[in-house]
Amino acid sequence: MMGKNFSCNNVNKCRRAADLYETPYSITRQLLEVEEFPKFVLEPACGNGAIVKILEEKGHTVESYDKVQDFLLEERMFPSVVTNPPYSFAFEFIQKSKIVAQEKFALLLPIAYLHGKQRFDRIWTDYTYPLARVYVFTRYPMLGDPLREDGCYRTGMMVYAWYVWEHGYKGSPEIHWLDNNKYVIGARKK
């Protein structure tokens, strides 16, 4: 299946070189506040290491690479995978993660990824390694800006969510919301 281009989240709608849209630190921190991962994690499309930094901050041991060792050719297994994948290969990253990640994996994807006939047939109706939880950000995070140490970001034009797959999970996927208002630059504070 050919991937779709979900990466036009910057104002001039240009695709960036090498699909590099860095994940603001707070986006990963908020995931780790609500979801537990095994100690050993693979970040297979690490870019400049934005997700790796936060995983390590939380005590995880992380193996990471970016293209040099193409994830789609990975032959080893890891307890878990966490990444913000290249969106044009989101489908391939999901299918590969089901082979590589023994316990669970989390991918940051647009919420629109939930629909689509082929995705329904080949991803959402897979009950062996099913989607367990979706964490939707209440405000649109802008990906592609330089990262800030405080984890804050401008709002963008696309709704993102963390999708968590868990091997052997039973039942329908749960949906949760992550309130990211405090990380939005210029947001009205409650």
Ligand SMILES: C[S@@+](CC[C@H](N)C(=O)[O-])C[C@H]1O[C@@H](n2cnc3c(N)ncnc32)[C@H](O)[C@@H]1O
């Ligand atoms: C959306 S960026 C995210 C980078 C990083 N995960 C982060 O969150 O900041 C996607 C990354 O995937 C990398 N990439 C693209 N195809 C890949 C492949 N087949 N294997 C590994 N990395 C790949 C790109 O070079 C890019 O750095």
